[in-house]
Amino acid sequence: MGSNARVQAPAQNTGNVIRDSALGIVPRTVEPYLALNAAVWDAGPLSAAEVELARLRNARHTGCVMCQAVRYDVAISDGLTEEKVQMIRGAEPDAELSARERLLVAFVDQYNLDPSGIDQGLQNALLQEFSEAELLHLSLLVAWFNGSSRCAVALGGMPDAMPRMEISIPR
Template sequence: MSIKPRVQSPRSDTGNLIRDSALGLVPETLPHYLQLTVAIWDKGPLTPAEIELARLRNAGHVGCVMCQAVRYDIAVEDGLSEEVVSSMRAEDGGLTARQQSIVRFVDHYLHNPSKPDPELQTALDEQLSEVEQVHLALLMAYFNGFSRCAVALGGMPDSMPRMEISVPR
């Protein structure tokens, strides 16, 4: 990936990762983006650790280096460990049935966004309520869209160290 961005970030240093990114060039959209971010992390039925698991799985598919390096503090506080992240990446069976269902849904969503096959749907129904399934689908649309935006705008380094940040408010 090129580390030269196609779009330069605004020359601001607000301390807010989003406001200081290229998204800050369109400031009238930021309040809505930030409201949606808060709603996804704080208002839905999935836990922060489950949301982060889905977000990281998406980041691996999209190739967003920054998204792969970031861990949201509320997900870590909720119990998402690097052991779980490694199990998700290796698919070595170290995940709970619920976590496996989330990962399988993310893979399905990203590769074939159609109705899940009966086996996956049964697993989802056993592990997640209908409301949780809707929340998962909505957060995948959100995470996938914004991580693709980040990659498409360029400026992504080849690698980044793991970092813990707070959900943008």
């Protein structure tokens, strides 16, 4: 992992973590970026706690220290506990997770490790537990967070560890 940031963030402090990050130096994509991020949180049928669980599981795959340290306040308000977050930290999800949460984790793992290898068993289990809209929401939020998390890692400057920090959705 690169220890030095590879890109200088813009010299501004708008209070918006996306605008003030290195992404802010490409103005044309900032608005679509913010719109997609907000839509993932606001416009899908999955709860904020489920979105956050999937986001954090994805961050484990990409190795993004910052993404793993962040907790979105909407997910905490929705009832996501730190105990639950710890249950998805291991290579194998904790047995105390609900069947629905285990399937959510299985989908994120499949997306990251072998998207073309999804088997009939997982497909059927997902179809039984989630509605069509929920599956599309889950898919798109993983695609979005995976891309943004990879971007954060590739830009370098990631510390080895960061304290847990609670933030709001940047808009």
